[in-house]
Amino acid sequence: MDRFIRSCFANPSSNRCYKRRMEQLAIKLLGFAAAACTTLAYAPQFVKVWKTRSTEDISLGMFLVMVFGILLWLLYGLLSGDAPLIVANAITIVLAGGILWMKLKYG
Amino acid sequence: MDRFIRSCFANPSSNRCYKRRMEQLAIKLLGFAAAACTTLAYAPQFVKVWKTRSTEDISLGMFLVMVFGILLWLLYGLLSGDAPLIVANAITIVLAGGILWMKLKYG
Numbered sequence: 001m002d003r004f005i006r007s008c009f010a011n012p013s014s015n016r017c018y019k020r021r022m023e024q025l026a027i028k029l030l031g032f033a034a035a036a037c038t039t040l041a042y043a044p045q046f047v048k049v050w051k052t053r054s055t056e057d058i059s060l061g062m063f064l065v066m067v068f069g070i071l072l073w074l075l076y077g078l079l080s081g082d083a084p085l086i087v088a089n090a091i092t093i094v095l096a097g098g099i100l101w102m103k104l105k106y107g
Numbered sequence: 108m109d110r111f112i113r114s115c116f117a118n119p120s121s122n123r124c125y126k127r128r129m130e131q132l133a134i135k136l137l138g139f140a141a142a143a144c145t146t147l148a149y150a151p152q153f154v155k156v157w158k159t160r161s162t163e164d165i166s167l168g169m170f171l172v173m174v175f176g177i178l179l180w181l182l183y184g185l186l187s188g189d190a191p192l193i194v195a196n197a198i199t200i201v202l203a204g205g206i207l208w209m210k211l212k213y214g
Contacts, residue, residue: 033179034177034179034180037175041173044167054164055164056164069141069142069145072144075137076134
């Protein structure tokens, strides 16, 4: 593996290196699509609670632990300098935090 | 930075290298705590819906997009060989998938 990386530095335009780069790009795009989904998923729940003001079936425990966990992810992203992690969790904390706030307000 | 890593390979027991390794360990532990929270957060919601059979306030859109996103994360973890990502998302998909299933069943 290490030898393969070194050979790609020596000859980056080889066919094998190109294929490998394309594979890694596809995996990265898959990661971005995954992050977009698990971030934006909170939006319809936020809108629903905003409109109905009804939160009885929503678990307080879920959103307390979730918002705390997202805060830890944000801190982890900041400390390891991971931009996608920071952006995704900054958006998620607003949406999930908003749902938690409405749960506490409407019960 | 690169030069720093090389100097740590040459003299791994130096004080600076030890501090750096401890920092990286702390950041890794923070990441595990974050993953544990955002994974286990679904458990109280799962239990609540299981007991009450009431899912009116839960957004179908949220859990559809969320379960799809978790599937993509799982695929991403498998393709990039990231064990913590695989474990966390395998647990989450059971819990979030169960909530989605009950939402579809009880409406």
